[in-house]
Amino acid sequence: MEQTVLILGANGRFGTNAANAFAAAGWNVRKFDRSHDQLERAAKGADVIVAAWNPPYQDWAKQVPALHAAVRKAALANDATVILPGNVYVFGPDAPLPWGRDTPDLATNPLGRIRIEMEDAYRREGVRTILLRSGDFLDTSASGNWFDGFMAKSLNKGIFTSPGRGDIPHSWGYLPDLARAAVALAEKRDTLDRYADIPFAGYTLSTEEIVAVISKITGRTITMKKMVWWPMNFVRPFMPMLNGVFEMRYLWNLPHHMDGSTFDRLLPDFEHTPVEQALANAIAPILPAEASARLSRIAA
Numbered sequence: 001m002e003q004t005v006l007i008l009g010a011n012g013r014f015g016t017n018a019a020n021a022f023a024a025a026g027w028n029v030r031k032f033d034r035s036h037d038q039l040e041r042a043a044k045g046a047d048v049i050v051a052a053w054n055p056p057y058q059d060w061a062k063q064v065p066a067l068h069a070a071v072r073k074a075a076l077a078n079d080a081t082v083i084l085p086g087n088v089y090v091f092g093p094d095a096p097l098p099w100g101r102d103t104p105d106l107a108t109n110p111l112g113r114i115r116i117e118m119e120d121a122y123r124r125e126g127v128r129t130i131l132l133r134s135g136d137f138l139d140t141s142a143s144g145n146w147f148d149g150f151m152a153k154s155l156n157k158g159i160f161t162s163p164g165r166g167d168i169p170h171s172w173g174y175l176p177d178l179a180r181a182a183v184a185l186a187e188k189r190d191t192l193d194r195y196a197d198i199p200f201a202g203y204t205l206s207t208e209e210i211v212a213v214i215s216k217i218t219g220r221t222i223t224m225k226k227m228v229w230w231p232m233n234f235v236r237p238f239m240p241m242l243n244g245v246f247e248m249r250y251l252w253n254l255p256h257h258m259d260g261s262t263f264d265r266l267l268p269d270f271e272h273t274p275v276e277q278a279l280a281n282a283i284a285p286i287l288p289a290e291a292s293a294r295l296s297r298i299a300a
Contacts, residue, residue, distance in 0.1 A: 004028040005186070006043055006080075008071065009052035013143045013175060014085045018050045021179035025187070043074035048186045050083045057244025060114050068118050072127050081189045083182050084122065086133030086197075088171060088258075089115045093250050099171075100259030101197040109247050123195045130185050130192065134178055134200045135171025135258060138278055142285040150227065151207070155286050158220060162207035163227045164252025171258050173202035174278040184267050192266070201260025203275050210279065217280050218287075 005022045009015035010031035023029045032042050043049060051071045055063040075082045091099050092107035105116045122129045142148045151161050178200060185198065205213075207224060215222045229249070236242045263270070 002026070002028050003047045003187075004030060004045055005048040005050060006030045006032060006046040007050045007052065008032045008039075009050075009054060012052050012054060013137055013139055013145060014054075014178065015050060015052035016141075017139075017175040017179035018052060018083070018182055021176070021183045022050075022186075025183045027183070039070050039074050040077065043078050043080060046078055046080050048081050048083060048189070049075055050085075050182065052085055054085075056241050057111065057247075058240035060111060060244070064114055064118055065121075068121065072122060072125050075127050076125065079128065081128040081130060081186065082122065083186060084119070084129055084131045085178075086119065086131045087115065088133070088135055088251070088256065089248065090119065091256075093254050097255075098257050098259040100199050101262050103259075111244055111247055126194065128189065129195045130182070130189065131195070131197045132178065132182055132185065132200055133198065133258070134173030134202055135256075136173070137178075138172055138174045138203075138282040140176060140281045140285070147282060148286055151210075152283055152286050154225075155214070155222070155283055158222055159225050160207070160211050160214060160222050161225050161227045162252075164207075164249070166207040166211075166224050166226070168253065168255040169204045169206055169257050170252070171202060171256055172205055173200055174273055174282075176281075177202070177273050177278075181263070181267065181270060184270065188266070198262050198266065199258045199260060200263055201258040202272070203278070204257040205275070213276055213279050214283060217276055218283075 005027050007015050007019045007029060010019050019029050019031060030042060030046065032039070049071060051068065053067050071082060088099060089112045090105040090107050091103055092112055095103050095106045107113060107116060119131060136147065137145050138147055139145055146163070150163060154161060181200060185192070211222050211224045232242055
């Protein structure tokens with residue numbers, strides 16, 4: 001029997017990868033178009049709703065509560081399962097490691113509190129939810145995330161930028177793997193808790209380790225450069241999103257990693273992409289065509 005998934009934010013990072021993964025698994029994929037679609041109508045008959053809408057930081061307080069209230073209403077009306085891409089913002093700098101399903105939500109900053117309230121609302125209202133929680137994304141296209149938008153943008157010059165300490169472990173999630181995991185969990189949703197908080201361990205890598213891998217796969221000596229933050233203060237009044245970037249800066253100086261035990265128990269046969277292959281795919285869109293072709297052979 002064909003299953004149907006409704007993708008909200010199908011042109012975004014998680015949404016694009018999720019649409020591809022569900023289609024590859026044989027699902028009927030509906031991509032929500034905000035310009036003319038109505039959510040309650042689009043959600044009729046959907047088995048799963050992927051809630052991949054993600055407004056800019058400066059719009060979170062204004063938009064996130066209403067957007068997710070609408071998703072919860074549509075899901076409850078159809079008894080659909082919502083796949084909610086989660087992040088690590090809820091934990092805050094004082095949460096004990098590793099960060100997992102039972103880690104307390106200790107964040108006190110505005111963005112962290114918004115995420116805490118949003119997640120709690122799904123639990124309180126009894127929405128069937130798969131919260132797939134990951135660290136920062138590694139994408140296969142230049143989508144403007146931390147990795148390609150800040151860290152690897154000068155890779156052509158042999159420079160990789162570290163937003164914080166280069167020696168501390170940081171949590172990363174490779175988007176194609178996350179999307180495949182979302183499909184696999186969706187297909188066993190009837191066996192999961194009604195609210196399933198599932199951390200995705202992905203890779204735990206320091207910037208120094210990333211630089212070492214990129215140097216190896218490119219055959220070049222890549223130099224790590226520390227990001228200079230203070231010049232951005234001059235443009236913050238004109239770029240409101242930077243306020244959120246500064247708010248979450250602590251994550252680049254805080255050693256952290258995810259507890260993948262729940263995920264491994266639920267999907268014991270899941271095969272993660274080797275880190276060399278994931279990083280090759282992540283840097284390929286940034287490099288010249290000749291270098292990208294070489295990386296394609298590595299990633300194949």
